[in-house]
Amino acid sequence: MKCWAHCWLVLALSGHWGAQASEVWTGWVSWVMDGDTVLLVRHGQLEPVKLRIDGIDAPEICQPGGVQARDAMTRLALRKSVEVDDRGQDVYGRQVGRLSVDGVDLGAEMVRSGMAWAYRFETGKGPYAGLQRQAQTQKTGLFAAPEVAMSPHVFRKFHGTCHGN
Template identity: 40%
Template sequence: MLVAGAVALCALPALAQASAPRGDGQPGADTWPAVVTYVVDGDSVWVRSADRGARVKLRLLGIDAPEVCQPLGPQARDALRRLALNQPVQVTVRARDRYGRALATVHRTQDGLDLSQAMAAGGWAWVDRYRGWHKPYQEDEDAARAAGRGLFAQAGAESPADFRRRHGPCQRVGK
């Protein structure tokens, strides 16, 4: 047993190196450190990898916030800016969406705050049902609805999915 334990301890550095964060935003990457450098809208950010300096566009996994050209879209973007802009974060890329963006869970380094959860709890995003990754945030959205926070302070706020079906991407709205 003692020998097996020593062998396992010797293998730990190799395992740690094999699973080290890549920091390149590719699917399958482990958690890697970054800084949020730009907030696109209420569910998309650009980050700079702390390890390699690479810039990566991320979509926050599990939520769908209004488009910036949609009513309350600028307010949702501002809410995410207040939470994340210039903040060190830990990024875990889980998949890619149909637009090629990395889908990621993003946690603020200082306090572990899950940005997706904070946006849902603040009422600035609906849960996104993509592959069931919304489940951790459903209670947060429900509480925001019940309290009339954020988007849910206005009756009839249109979901981003419905808005995109009716109008297409923001650049086409009004054309």
């Protein structure tokens, strides 16, 4: 079998065709920027890493609910030891990953409590869509006032980010 055919077969059978390998590492959260972005220090390193939490989209800090979402993430993560399932970088150069404290998925907690939307870049539907429907049905968190709750994706289309980009 020619090398290219063999390599293709190995990749296809192993499920790695187009998949991005993730790396798991630990650190501690030094700052919460908003409901879906934190600064954390990887154990053994000095420089903080800006991490965008995968699978969620929290309100912009300047939109209604933004401060509440940031405060919710602060309660969950600030100054705590975390495990990061690193998924690589997004289009803005930020690290993207799943974040957990003592085995609790913080992205899931943010959506479950109604402080963030389930979101996946480009497709819009994230891994926590069921939790979002539950929060909306129960009118939890930001969904308590559905006429005010605007997804950050829509907010940015009309108003841009809070930082002017």
